[in-house]
Amino acid sequence: MYILRWQVILDNLSMLLNGLVMGLAIAVASIFIGAMIGLCAAFARTSSNRTLNRVAATYVDVVRNIPLLLIIFFVYFGLPSLSISFLNHIASLILAMAIYSGAYLTEIFRAGILAVSRGHLEAGRSIGLTHWQVVRYVTLPLMFRTVLPSLSNTLISLFKDTSLGSAISVPELTYAGSVLNTNTWRIVETWTAVGALYLGTCYGLAFLLRRVERRFLVWA
Amino acid sequence: MQVVLDNFHLMLAGLFVTIQLSLQVILLGTLVGIVGGVLLLYGPGLVRGLVRVYVDIIRGLPLLVTIFIIFYGIPAIGIPMPKFTAAVLALTFFAGAHMTEIVRGAIGSIPRGQTEAGMSIGLTFLQRLRYVIFPQAIRRMVPPWVNLSVELIKGSSLVSLVSITDLMLSTQEILERTAKPIPFYITAGVIYFILCYGFATFGNRLERRFAYYD
Amino acid sequence: MQDTATERRAAQPRPEQGGKMIVIQDLHKWFGQYEVLRGIDLEVTPGEVLVIIGPSGSGKTTLLRCINFLEEYQQGRIYIDGKLMGYREQGGRLVKLPDREVSKMRADVAMVFQLFNLFPHMTALENVALGPMKVRGLSKQAAYARAREVLERVGLADKVEAYPSKLSGGQQQRVGIARALAMEPKIILFDEVTSALDPELVGEVLAVMKQLAQSHGVTMLVVTHEMLFAREVADRIVFMDGGKIVEQGTPEAVFTSPHSERLRAFLKRFFER
Numbered sequence: 001m002y003i004l005r006w007q008v009i010l011d012n013l014s015m016l017l018n019g020l021v022m023g024l025a026i027a028v029a030s031i032f033i034g035a036m037i038g039l040c041a042a043f044a045r046t047s048s049n050r051t052l053n054r055v056a057a058t059y060v061d062v063v064r065n066i067p068l069l070l071i072i073f074f075v076y077f078g079l080p081s082l083s084i085s086f087l088n089h090i091a092s093l094i095l096a097m098a099i100y101s102g103a104y105l106t107e108i109f110r111a112g113i114l115a116v117s118r119g120h121l122e123a124g125r126s127i128g129l130t131h132w133q134v135v136r137y138v139t140l141p142l143m144f145r146t147v148l149p150s151l152s153n154t155l156i157s158l159f160k161d162t163s164l165g166s167a168i169s170v171p172e173l174t175y176a177g178s179v180l181n182t183n184t185w186r187i188v189e190t191w192t193a194v195g196a197l198y199l200g201t202c203y204g205l206a207f208l209l210r211r212v213e214r215r216f217l218v219w220a
Numbered sequence: 221m222q223v224v225l226d227n228f229h230l231m232l233a234g235l236f237v238t239i240q241l242s243l244q245v246i247l248l249g250t251l252v253g254i255v256g257g258v259l260l261l262y263g264p265g266l267v268r269g270l271v272r273v274y275v276d277i278i279r280g281l282p283l284l285v286t287i288f289i290i291f292y293g294i295p296a297i298g299i300p301m302p303k304f305t306a307a308v309l310a311l312t313f314f315a316g317a318h319m320t321e322i323v324r325g326a327i328g329s330i331p332r333g334q335t336e337a338g339m340s341i342g343l344t345f346l347q348r349l350r351y352v353i354f355p356q357a358i359r360r361m362v363p364p365w366v367n368l369s370v371e372l373i374k375g376s377s378l379v380s381l382v383s384i385t386d387l388m389l390s391t392q393e394i395l396e397r398t399a400k401p402i403p404f405y406i407t408a409g410v411i412y413f414i415l416c417y418g419f420a421t422f423g424n425r426l427e428r429r430f431a432y433y434d
Numbered sequence: 435m436q437d438t439a440t441e442r443r444a445a446q447p448r449p450e451q452g453g454k455m456i457v458i459q460d461l462h463k464w465f466g467q468y469e470v471l472r473g474i475d476l477e478v479t480p481g482e483v484l485v486i487i488g489p490s491g492s493g494k495t496t497l498l499r500c501i502n503f504l505e506e507y508q509q510g511r512i513y514i515d516g517k518l519m520g521y522r523e524q525g526g527r528l529v530k531l532p533d534r535e536v537s538k539m540r541a542d543v544a545m546v547f548q549l550f551n552l553f554p555h556m557t558a559l560e561n562v563a564l565g566p567m568k569v570r571g572l573s574k575q576a577a578y579a580r581a582r583e584v585l586e587r588v589g590l591a592d593k594v595e596a597y598p599s600k601l602s603g604g605q606q607q608r609v610g611i612a613r614a615l616a617m618e619p620k621i622i623l624f625d626e627v628t629s630a631l632d633p634e635l636v637g638e639v640l641a642v643m644k645q646l647a648q649s650h651g652v653t654m655l656v657v658t659h660e661m662l663f664a665r666e667v668a669d670r671i672v673f674m675d676g677g678k679i680v681e682q683g684t685p686e687a688v689f690t691s692p693h694s695e696r697l698r699a700f701l702k703r704f705f706e707r
Contacts, residue, residue, distance in 0.1 A: 065416035066409045067377035069388060078401040163282035167381050174285055187296040191289045199280040336504050337551035341565035341617055342541025345533045351564060355555045433555050433597045
């Protein structure tokens with residue numbers, strides 16, 4: 001008979017919570033870097049330069065059709081064999097997730113760029129702004145509005161994806177759960193707690209982000 | 221490279237497992253999703269609540285955690301289950317929840333006027349679902365279904381972390397022996413790409429077939 | 435034009451409810467707190483062409499939708515050819531009938547919608563044949579034959595294999611009328627069927643409806659803003675406002691000598707344009 005003993009969870013709650021915070025931090029770092037990649041690739045995709053366009057399109061198509069786990073393993077196990085070994089496991093995870101999310105963010109940003117109506121762009125040019133000034137003062141702010149909900153969803157997805165870090169011993173929430181499980185063999189309690197923490201964080205994030213969206217969109 | 225070709229048969233074995241797993245999960249997940257979606261829209265209150273809870277929980281969990289819960293949890297409460305079955309079960313849980321949302325969205329997007337037109341000629345509820353609603357909904361389901369299926373093919377790689385020898389694990393095992401990661405990762409990447417991109421292309425063709433009346 | 439089964443059936447008076455096709459007694463309906471139908475009493479004889487007019491929000495569409503139970507009602511009674519619609523009486527209270535029973539009754543009360551509501555994934559022929567096949571139980575051959583016949587009657591013999599996306603608004607609405615006719619119903623409800631059409635397409639639909647009305651067959655209830663059509667075609671005009679029937683009578687009576695102030699104001703707004 002399996003008797004539930006929740007005390008074990010409470011005793012180790014700090015370990016789980018540390019994992020949770022680590023997961024959030026990694027997700028934020030990844031989306032940051034990924035957004036930079038994605039923004040560049042999105043502009044490449046909407047530019048008239050055929051080579052740039054095709055390179056970006058290839059990046060997106062390839063990365064979106066291979067598992068994130070493969071990218072993580074490639075970065076962590078594969079790069080050192082090419083003498084790129086300054087990345088520890090956390091950095092590897094962040095880089096891998098940045099590459100992965102970058103592909104999805106490219107499409108999100110591309111939709112945002114295309115959604116900025118020509119009227120606004122022409123207005124910008126007509127008051128004398130250069131191409132890059134138009135990008136900076138017209139396209140980007142207007143695009144921000146369109147992409148904000150998608151960005152929120154991506155962040156939440158990335159947070160869930162940090163669970164793959166447990167495969168390379170990154171001390172995020174799932175790894176903490178595995179460790180706890182191995183130490184205490186309290187399988188049901190451990191994974192219920194880990195699951196509850198993920199649920200709480202994801203829905204909590206969703207709630208907070210929606211609030212943020214509404215604040216930002218006031219001036220829309 | 222030669223070393224890849226020497227070990228390719230092992231990767232093929234892993235690929236076979238990946239394909240088997242993915243196909244079963246896509247099929248089962250679709251069935252679960254159709255039932256779930258219809259229940260969510262038309263079922264009695266209690267059933268709707270249960271389905272809603274199921275969907276909301278799975279969607280808030282990482283796939284890996286769902287796999288761990290089913291994989292380690294089921295034996296823990298005393299039910300013996302072969303590894304592959306547990307993996308199929310876990311992935312189907314995940315697929316079913318997402319598919320339920322897809323079905324719900326597709327059926328919910330059919331304008332109410334269609335239901336009313338069906339009612340006005342005396343069709344019963346099941347007849348309306350079968351002849352009016354579902355044929356229109358299925359067309360709207362195809363793109364998100366294709367996306368979900370591609371996610372499932374990629375997600376199947378996670379079973380390598382619970383010692384099921386799929387394409388990913390067999391690649392890892394080869395690496396540990398040959399210490400030449402790059403060519404094998406690239407090969408695995410190419411294989412996954414062919415699987416996913418191929419499925420997506422098939423899906424596009426399917427969508428065009430369902431759009432015959434535009 | 436040959437007498438269809440509908441016309442033959444409609445020509446015989448029913449013994450229940452004094453031979454009336456539709457009997458509505460003290461009908462009340464609420465949408466939440468808002469009372470949209472405030473005590474409607476109405477009787478329609480078989481084969482009658484009844485046109486309902488009134489300002490928007492008067493409840494005329496809601497009344498129509500209660501008759502074929504697309505909307506539930508909370509108080510009062512609606513009898514279709516002697517049978518209570520949508521409910522059964524249990525100790526003086528209304529108990530909702532199961533979907534199967536309601537569907538059976540709905541087969542005899544066809545409706546033509548303002549937004550057509552054709553099934554986009556079926557050709558015109560399939561749209562019209564679906565009801566006869568699946569509800570009336572006709573074989574595929576017989577259903578398709580009937581569908582062709584009815585589509586020809588509304589002037590669309592050459593469009594039977596077309597999908598709704600390839601048809602104009604007027605053509606789609608005529609398919610909608612055909613779909614209703616193919617069921618050989620006792621009653622056809624027309625819910626502002628020309629309001630969504632471009633002006634030049636309205637005429638073809640009204641022509642079909644006029645033909646139907648003049649054949650003195652099926653009972654027709656028409657909610658419309660087309661006053662000239664109403665005047666020409668109606669046996670009786672019902673004016674609704676604020677959820678009640680304010681005035682009713684023959685077209686001559688209603689249009690040339692309206693009694694109530696509200697009706698006079700309503701007609702004035704219409705004929706001033």
